[in-house]
Amino acid sequence: MELTLERPRPETGMLLDLDPFLQPGESGYFAGEWLEYPYDGGRRFEAAYAGTLVRRWNGWAVWSCTRDVAAAVVTDQEHARRHWRAEYRAHGMTEPRLSRALNADVPEMRWDGDVIVVDRSALDEPELRIEPDERGRYDVMGGHWMWEEVPVDAADTVHGVVERP
Template sequence: MELTLAAPPETAAPPLDLDPELLPGEAGYFAGEWLAYDYDGGQRYEGAYAGMLIDRWHGWAVWECTRDVATAVVVDQEMHRRHYRQLMTVAGHEEPRLTQLVDGPVPPMSWSGDAIVVDLSATGEGIVRIEPNERGRYVVMGGRWCWEEIPVDLADFVYGQLD
């Protein structure tokens, strides 16, 4: 197959689906660096979450999502906690230090009724309750975690659909 600059090869992947100038009120896919991994000289993400950008916080995306997508964030967080806990256990850490090492960077998240409860006690911030907003959407750790919009093409799995 001949590769020229005139046109991409027929086997080329579709262009990346990323709007570099996503504005508040626009839908997109969001992830954090904790979901990223090196792949073929670039970066991919274990997952991306569908939502709507509502603000920026120090340049990072603050976005809202449906309860189903928020549930996926909570489940993923628990999976990351279990994985990180196992890594720390293999590294030789034991209780009570083990829990402290895990809870700081990967805080516990759970549901209590319609609210997400995030235990940030390990970092001195106490308990955070994330209630649905007036549209029934969740802003999961917006203004606390460094979320960014990503090209959906770079996600292994996508949670939710764009409205």
Template sequence: MELTLDRPEASVVLAFNPNLQPGESGYFSGEWLEYQHDRGRRFESAYAGTLVKRWNGWAVWSCTREVAEAIVTDQEMSRRHNRVLLAHSGLAGDKLERYLDQDVPPMRWEGDVIVVERKALGEEDLRIEPDEHGRYVVMGGHWMWEEVPVDAADTVHGVAERP
């Protein structure tokens, strides 16, 4: 489920629980999706999930396949956008692809597994498999995810479970 919200006025207080505990659900995003809007923080996308743990203060969270698919799709959209920016800066061919792969690694589905290509970083590909409940921890411990107020996102993927 995808929900697109109207942008709130700058004076609207954002609903947000900064003390989310493992096992509790919320919405997650990262600084790569953040932009400034009327002197406040906004996010292009937020994703519904359940906090699993903290990693260096950042959120590690799990989500449904539907939400994981949205993350993979957004990553590909980001790659297309960055490819255009890099081409306009004068990069081309293999050099452009190397820069792009280092900055925004390719992600794809192989059956039920998300494959994150990390060869450009000199690392093995990362394989993200669903857990026993069919939930995914997408780039937990690799990307700096944080809980965000649902009303601070332009597009929300999924619905956070409520106790």
């Protein structure tokens, strides 16, 4: 489920009072600094994704989510690639430098059946394959990207709904 500012929130019961310091097993909304922008003296995020905290990695959140939410991360990554390709081109960058820079900064993500494939060859690293766990949940770039829990009302677009205990 995707929520945007242009659409009213669906009736989902009481709003959750999210703890900014989730414990493993607790659900929340996650975003990264690449989605952040300044707003009215604070911070907002272009998107946030519903999931369950699995563990911490260097203080950052490692979280799992449904396939629908994982698909939103993959789709948003491809939107970011198109955006940055246009930005690089507008600033005079040309091939093959443009593609090398884009692939290093915003790696390609795609689906191979039920597996998310992340091309990390620009970083001289092997392709990353993110498979669903035994419950069909995905840990999207946990331990690779610096995710943090964010308040749901600080996001322009929200993918998914947190699970209630």
